[in-house]
Amino acid sequence: MSEAVKSFGSKKSRRCYHRVMSGLERGGSLRFITLTSSPDAPADIQRSWRALYMRLVRRGLISGYIKVPELTKEGRLHLHILYRGSYVSQKLLSVWWSQIHQSQVVDIRMWRPYRGKKPTASYMAKYMSKESAGRYSWSWGWVWRGFAGHWTLYKKWWHTWLETEGKASFKNCLLGWQWWLRGLISLDVANMTLDLPPPLVIRFLAGGLPRQKATAQLILEV
Numbered sequence: 001m002s003e004a005v006k007s008f009g010s011k012k013s014r015r016c017y018h019r020v021m022s023g024l025e026r027g028g029s030l031r032f033i034t035l036t037s038s039p040d041a042p043a044d045i046q047r048s049w050r051a052l053y054m055r056l057v058r059r060g061l062i063s064g065y066i067k068v069p070e071l072t073k074e075g076r077l078h079l080h081i082l083y084r085g086s087y088v089s090q091k092l093l094s095v096w097w098s099q100i101h102q103s104q105v106v107d108i109r110m111w112r113p114y115r116g117k118k119p120t121a122s123y124m125a126k127y128m129s130k131e132s133a134g135r136y137s138w139s140w141g142w143v144w145r146g147f148a149g150h151w152t153l154y155k156k157w158w159h160t161w162l163e164t165e166g167k168a169s170f171k172n173c174l175l176g177w178q179w180w181l182r183g184l185i186s187l188d189v190a191n192m193t194l195d196l197p198p199p200l201v202i203r204f205l206a207g208g209l210p211r212q213k214a215t216a217q218l219i220l221e222v
Helices: 011-026 045-058 090-101 118-127 147-161 170-181 189-192 213-220
Strands: 030-035 063-069 075-085 106-110
Touching: 011 063, 011 075, 011 147, 030 045, 030 090, 045 075, 045 090, 045 189, 063 118, 075 090, 075 118, 090 106, 118 147, 147 170, 147 189
Parallel strands: none
Antiparallel strands: 030 075, 030 106, 063 075
């Protein structure tokens, strides 16, 4: 477990960190949105977000997201959203959010890969460590439908068949998960559900072998 994950005290924070990281590994054009609440805003910000989300979907501007709530000192909810999709101007977003949630203050910016995936996931997960934290959520398009259950299944399958002391550690388990998320390898969920052994060789899909060739041998030679 990385130091970033260890720093979170709650399971909710650690799970949120993993969900964010999984979506980041999928890649794509990613952006941050912060949506605020004014004193005149409706109490149900989740309903307002749903209305905004459907407006974005109808225009083909969003394909997946993960969001976390923040309760401010004033007792109003804000939403922090990381989404995969197209450019939306801050002015237009402010107009839409004002129409839906009676709140004009919004922020939207491009996610830059050079800033790192772990700091981004830590930023989102920190809101889940607060006592007042609500529920974080994501759409099917953030990774794929059922991916959280597949992660649990994959960890168990890896521990049973591939984990070898001094050779194939949990770090390699995470590497395999990252390759699966990126579409570099394909794993049979049905076989994992039945707890069947892996094939002698896990082949890479079109796109070639990743740069970590030395590490790749640890996961491929089983």
